[in-house]
Amino acid sequence: MDVPPVSDNPLMDELGLTLPEPIEICDVTLRDGEQSPGVVFSREEKLEIAHLLDELGVDIIEAGFPVVSRDERECVRAVARAGLDARVCCIARAVLGDVDAAVECDVDMVSVFVATSDLHLEYKYKKSLNEVVRCAIDAAQHAKDHGLVVRFAAEDATRTPIPRLLSVFREAQAAGVDYVSIADTVGILNPFTTQHLVRTLREQLSIPLCLHCHDDLGLATANTLVGAACGVRQLHATVNGIGERAGNTPLEELLLGLRLHFGVDRYDLSVLTRLSKLVERCSGMAVAKNKAVVGENAFAHESGIHVAAIINHPRTYEVFDPSVVGASRRLVIGKHTGKRALAHITRQMGYELSDECLCMVLGRIKQCTELKRGITWDTLQRFIEESMREIENRSGK
Structure with a gap:
């Protein structure tokens, strides 16, 4: 794959950053992604997405929340029994019945979650921290007794005082999670606070850390990469960044960031475009045209200066080759198209146009785009034919 090495990034090369922990990716599309308003995945869709995630090579697939409904439980069980290489996970509240539902689904891992911030304790639980943590520890130990790998998740951890969070995590660690x-939970982290929080916890705990970021402030990818650089073991993400409110860390951005900045190359990135389109179709959530990595315009070039450089060497305006993520480059005809780019495009269409004809076609293109009309290939072909006829008529042939 034509992915630039780390030496293509002189700033990262100068810093010499490496990941202190071997990372693993937990994709939460089938659970947190499905919490996007209006999104419901059928059993068949969950299986199709899970198989493609497995082809990509993610380490863990969070398949759902079994206690939600009988249908959800069947979906989680189907993914767990699909023969995937990835470990299958589900979530559970700090309730023994939730854990029993997870056990019935044959998952490998369960994430027992409990909120630890003052806001959640007062307005959601209306209980003390000790009460809710005790329930969560009991649920976690119940899951361990049934042979499950247990992740103890502190909801709203980033609005919880660090000494309290450390105390809760130490108790979970002592319980054997x-x-x-x-x-x-509300996407309040930034790269600086992420660094401080992760480093503080890592210094005090011997247990592997996980990081689950939301994108309310548009910082989820940056925060997750910083977390990895500071020693987080398990990184959470969703395909296309879908999820409740503003969504989660986008899987495609995270994997490209890990590859380009830290040299993590054990995931098959060529699956990403197919996976993005599959989740877009199944979720009904359109991917923005300018979305990084998988958007329609991610490898589209219109500016004449840019296209001219791209023709000489694609990496002048592309940080990685589109084939790396299973996509292709697109040269767009529009207001900013230059003569050299047009000559290249029309040559690919089978035309060898004179300078006079190219200028005439460019004039038509610019006039059309200034009226905010799109230029399709059919329109371009019509402009070429009209310009050629006009030149031919002028010459009297």
């Missing part, structure tokens, strides 16, 4: 998870 396998991971503790920082949930940035």
Whole structure:
């Protein structure tokens, strides 16, 4: 794959950053992604998405929330029994019945979650911290007794005082859970606070950390990458960044960031465009044209200066080759198209146009685009034919 090495990024090369922990990716599309308003995945859709995530090579697939409904339980069980290489996870409240539902689904891992911030304790639970943590520890131990890998997740961890969060995580660690998870439930983290929080927890705990970021402030990818750089083991993401409110860390952005900045190359990134389109279709949530990595315009070029450089060497205006993520480059005809770019495009269409004809076609293109009309290939072909006829008529042939 034509992915630039780390040396293509001189600033990262100068810093010499490496990941202190071997990371693993937990994709939460089928659970948190489905919490997007109006999104419901059928059993068949969950299986199709899970198989493609497995082809990509994600380490863990969070398949759902079994206690929600009988249908949800069947969906989670179907994914768990699909013969995937990835471990299958589900979530559970700090309730023994939720854990029993997870056990019935044959999952490998369960994430027992409990909120730890003052806001949630007072307005959601109306209980003390000790009460809710005790319930969560009991649920976690119940899951361990049934042979499950257990992730202990602190909901709204990033609005919880660090000494309190440390105390809760130490209790979970002593209870024998396998991971503790920082949930940035309302997306309040920034890269600086992420660094401080993760480093503080990592210094005080011996248990692997997980990081689950929401994108309310548009910082989820940056925060997750910083978390990885500071020692988070398990990174959470969703395809296309779907999820409740503003969504989650986009999987495609996270994987490209890990590859380009830290050299993590064990995931098959060529699956990403197919996966993005599948989730877009199943969720009904359109991907923005300018979305990083998988958007329609991610590898589209119109500016004459840019296209001219791209023709000489694609990397002048592309940080990685589109084939890396299973996409293709697109040269767009529009107001900013230059003569050289047009000559290249028309040559690909089978025309060898004179300078006079190219200028005439460009004039028609600019006039059309200034009226905010799109230029399709059929329109371009019509402009070429009209310009050629006009030149021919002028010459009297």
